[in-house]
Amino acid sequence: MVDDLYTAQQIDLRARARDLAETVMRPVAGKYDVEQTYPWEVQQAIKHAGLSGVWIPKAYGGLGGGVLDLCLVVEEFSRACGGMGVGYAVNALGSFPILVGGTDEQKERWLPPIAAGDKLIAFGLSEKDAGSDAGSMATRAAKDGDVYVLQGEKKWNTGGAVASFNTIFAVTQPGRGARGISAFVVEKDTPGYRVGKHEDKMGIRCVPVVEIHLEDCRVPVRNLLGGEEGHGFKHAMVTLDRARPGVAAQAIGLAQGALDLAIAYTHERKQFGQSISSFQGIQWMLADMATQVEAARALVHHAARAIDAGHKHITKLSAMCKVMATDVAMKVTTDAVQLFGGYGYCKDYPVEKYMRDAKITQIYEGTNQIQRLVIARSLLREAAGAGG
Ligand SMILES: Cc1cc2nc3c(=O)[nH]c(=O)nc-3n(C[C@H](O)[C@H](O)[C@H](O)COP(=O)(O)OP(=O)(O)OC[C@H]3O[C@@H](n4cnc5c(N)ncnc54)[C@H](O)[C@@H]3O)c2cc1C
Known part of the structure; x- marks a missing residue:
């Protein structure tokens, strides 16, 4: 940098x-x-x-x-x-x-x-049958006096088992599609709020990803975000635009970490009487890995700066940096395992963990296929003169 x-x-x-x-x-x-x-x-x-x-x-x-x-x-x-x-x-x-x-x-x-770090918070958008199509969620919130009664289940709630607060999206006005969705901050001790199944994951294993059950969960009206119904999906989309560079940064960190390990290992490891880093085939791999990481980092930081500067059209850039950095992370961490040879495939060395941790970055906060759809839609809108 x-x-x-x-x-x-x-x-x-x-x-x-x-x-x-x-x-x-x-x-x-x-x-x-x-x-x-x-x-x-x-x-x-x-x-x-x-x-x-x-x-x-x-x-x-x-x-x-x-x-x-x-x-x-x-x-x-x-x-x-x-x-x-x-x-x-x-x-x-x-x-x-x-x-x-x-x-x-x-x-x-x-x-x-x-x-202050006294409380943790999670984000509950996805459901079993509403992943890429998050707007088709089934969780409902019905107003009853000074509370909303939430019914439903959230899936894949990262940090949900340790969080004190959870931002939960639910349908308040059925039939209005995305405009019928509202967001609530639900506190963990609210009656009817229950943490369910803990997923047994390939990577990012230290962070619990859980199901959240909402069974007659009575949330005070004052916990409706913004105090007005119907803005939840918009808040979720604006949030994801701002958060995707964070996933991309996670991906760059993983790629950089795996590259660091690969450089050190190829220097130490000897075959044919010399350090394997002296072979041009290995050097070219290291050079490509480092170049990809640097390029991805530059795009992520460019997107983050555009968001921080209050740029209006950030959806495309945010999706682009997520796609690029997470695809680079998968490629670089896989190449790092390759450079460790058989040792890379075994848990005695930390490098295989980088590859396992990297995979999820291509999936969560919108899969990379969905990001490509978002980018293409922006391009086509721009071509039609409507802005990115
Ligand atoms: C470990 C983990 C942590 C997560 N954390 C959270 C969290 O904290 N909060 C939260 O709300 N969600 C979270 N998620 C959910 C995550 O965002 C979803 O898994 C993701 O959006 C994909 O949804 P899905 O799994 O239902 O896959 P699906 O939507 O069923 O997709 C299956 C496949 O079809 C592809 N696909 C779907 N639609 C299209 C299309 N139109 N065009 C092309 N391809 C398409 C997808 O890209 C994917 O490859 C997490 C998921 C995991 C696994």
């Missing part, structure tokens, strides 16, 4: 995040991957380092950073452990709807404890 392109706060954040990643996360990444348990010691270390609310405005106790600041921190965490990177980033995903759509009172109520 060329430091001149970043603010003093961004350079400082990156250094602090790298230090935490190397001293606290990397030493325990393998243990939590095997145990598939949540690393509370890491969450506490992030809190004590003052990095919990990087993206939250100073008025609500955060550091007032933008999406680029968030990306820098997520990349460093993910370079040590992809699971710990997303375990942190999901709090931005869960709290962006409050930032983009909440009332001042709601921001005052929920953002300070998240910024």
Whole structure:
């Protein structure tokens, strides 16, 4: 990274995040991957380092950073452990709807404890039968006096088992399609809110991904985001535009981390009486991997800067950076395993974990096929003169 392109706060954040990643996360990444348990010691270390609310405005106790600041921190965490990177980033995903759509009172109520690292938040959009087509969700919220009664199930809720708050999307006006969806912040002790099945995952194993059951779950009316029905889907889409660079940053961190390991290993490993890094075939692979990571990082940071500058048409850029960085992560982590030969395929070395952790980045927050649809739609709209 060329430091001149970043603010003093961004350079400082990156250094602090790298230090935490190397001293606290990397030493325990393998243990939590095997145990598939949540690393509370890491969450506490992030809190004590003052990095919990990087993206939250100073008025609500955060550091007032933008999406680029968030990306820098997520990349460093993910370079040590992809699971710990997303375990942190999901709090931005869960709290962006409050930032983009909440009332001042709601921001005052929920953002300070998240910024302080005292409370965690999750994001509940997807359902068993509503993934790519999230707008077809079945969860319902019916008003009954001063509460909404929520009925339904959310699937794939990252961090849901450890979060105190969950941003839940539900249909308040059936028959109105996406315009009938509203967003609620549901607190974990609300009667009728229950954490269900824990998924047994290929990667990002330290962060729990769970089902959330909403059974006559009575949520106060004042927890309806923005205080008006029907804006939930729009809040979800604006949130995803802002959050996708975070997934992309996770992907770059994983790719960079795997590349670091591959460079060190190919230097040490000897075959035919010499270090394998002396073979041109290996050097070209390393060169391509590094070039791809640098190109992906540049696009992610460009997208993040556009968002932070308040650029109007960010959907296409956000999707582009997610597609590119996550495809690069899959390619680079797979090539890193290749460079370790047979040892790369075994769990004695950490490199296979990078490949497993990378796969999910091509799937969540909208699969890469869906991102390509989003990009193509923007291109065609632009061609028709309607803006990106
Ligand atoms: C580990 C994990 C964590 C997650 N965390 C969260 C979370 O915290 N919150 C949350 O709300 N969701 C979360 N998700 C859900 C995730 O966003 C969805 O899995 C994803 O959007 C895809 O939905 P689906 O799994 O139902 O796949 P489907 O939508 O059924 O798609 C199946 C396949 O069809 C393709 N496809 C679908 N439609 C089209 C189309 N029109 N054109 C071309 N191809 C298409 C998809 O790209 C995919 O390859 C998580 C998922 C996982 C696995």
